Amino acid sequence: MFENLMTSPQRNVLDALHQLEETRRKVLFVTDEDGQLLGTLTDGDVRRWILGGGDLGGQVGQVCNTSPYVVKAGEDRDVIKQAMQRLQITAAPVIDDQGRVIDAHFWETLCADEIESHQRTLQNLPVIVMAGGKGSRLAPFTNVLPKPLIPVGEKTAIEVILDSFVEYGVDQFYLSVNYKSKMIKAYFDELEPNYRVDYIYEDKPLGTGGSLCALNGKVSGDVIVTNCDVIIKADYHAMVEHHRREENDITVVVSMRSYDIPYGICDIVDNGQLCAMREKPHYDFMVNTGLYILRSSVISLIPENEFYHLTQLIDEVRSRGGRVGVYPISEKAWLDTGEWRQYCETISQIKSA
Structure with a gap:
């Protein structure tokens, strides 16, 4: 129902980002207490605000589009469809004579054929899962099972990850192991999934990026690289679109994290004299989730058979004048199973979903 797309202009930006990702509609309708439309807020609006240095605690009214396309009740559907195509928007609020939101039109229902065709662009985009680590932070569990095969709900962690990409038409996966x-390969042999799984075998640990050199010249276009303990509940298609629109060589998917320190923080100078005190400060951070979108051409920069992290590749691309950008998602859209506390939190979130 469109009611869960309503939000207040006083709501903070981070909460609005959570709401956007939970509704999966990519748009919120900003209304006053009487339901009158004040504007629309898209995930693109929020990301531009964040990437421009905007405060996550800022108000939606500062960020939203105050002159959106609106529809009057009873307008012709073909006219609405043409307008949404021209404006490249995914939703249009329907208002009454008093300007109150009474309904909404969505691109996915008006233009089902077009949206299905559009989403198929991820079919030829391979996903590489870095699944070779020991998972020592999950010991003793990982003394028996490799980290990709730990249970997450009714499936293994790696199945949950791969299935999330399959929803977007991806059917080619590479597992770096x-x-x-042998346990991982045997599991997929028994599973017999309806997608293709190929393996990159590491004779020795090669870090978070070293094994990618095996794909140099074997993949083209863009590729997605993800850790095997990262579950992202966000729009992969939108991530790839952002990566291509920004003409990035590498796009790092980051999670917005906010921290409140419950103490007064003291700043001192070299001689130990207090120079400032900040009472219960608030900090906002962009945290690397372990999911990346890469132009396949950058794989050629990775040395063969050497321990090498993706952070080193990022530094190398930047030193050569390449473009490395970020794509922010909310904290709730990033589920981490890499250590026990985070694993337990992820299981709890999945059970309550």
Whole structure:
């Protein structure tokens, strides 16, 4: 129902980003207490605000589009469809004579054929899962099972990850494996999934990026690289669109994290004298989730058979004048299973979903 797309202009930006990702509609209708439309807020509006240095605690009224396309009740559907195509928007609020939101039209229902065709662009985009680590932070569990095969709900962690990409039409996966690799391969042999799984075998640990050199010249266009303990509940298609629109060589998917320190923080100068005190400060951070979109051409920069992290590749691309950008998602859209506390939180979130 469109009612869950309503939000207040006083709501903070981070909460609005959570709401956008939970509704999966990519738009919110900003209304006053009487339901009158004040504007629309898209995930693109929020990301531009964040990437421009805007405060996550800022208000929606500062960020939203105050002159959106609106529809009057009873307008012709073909006219609405043409307008939405021309404006490249995914939703249009329907208002009454008093300007109150009474309904909404969505691109996915007006233009089902076009949206299905559009989403198929991810079919030829391979996903590489870095699944070779020992998962020592999950010991003793990982003394028996490799980290990709730990249970997450009714499936293994790696199935949950791969299935999330399959929803977007991805059907080619590469698993970079080392620790207990035979167990991982045997599991997928028994599973017989309806997508293709190929393996990159590491004879020795090669870090978070070293094994990618095996794909140099074997993949083209863009590729997605993800850790095997990262579950992202966000729009992969929108991520790839952003990566291509910005003409990035690498796009790092980051999670917005906010921290409140419950103490007064003291700043001192070299001689130990207090120079400032900040009472219960608030900090906003962009945290690397472990999911990346890469132009396949940058894989050629990775040395063969050497321990190498993706952070080193990022530094190398930047030193050569390449473009490295970020794509922010909310904290709730990033589920981490890499250590026990985070794993337990992820299981709890999945059970309550």
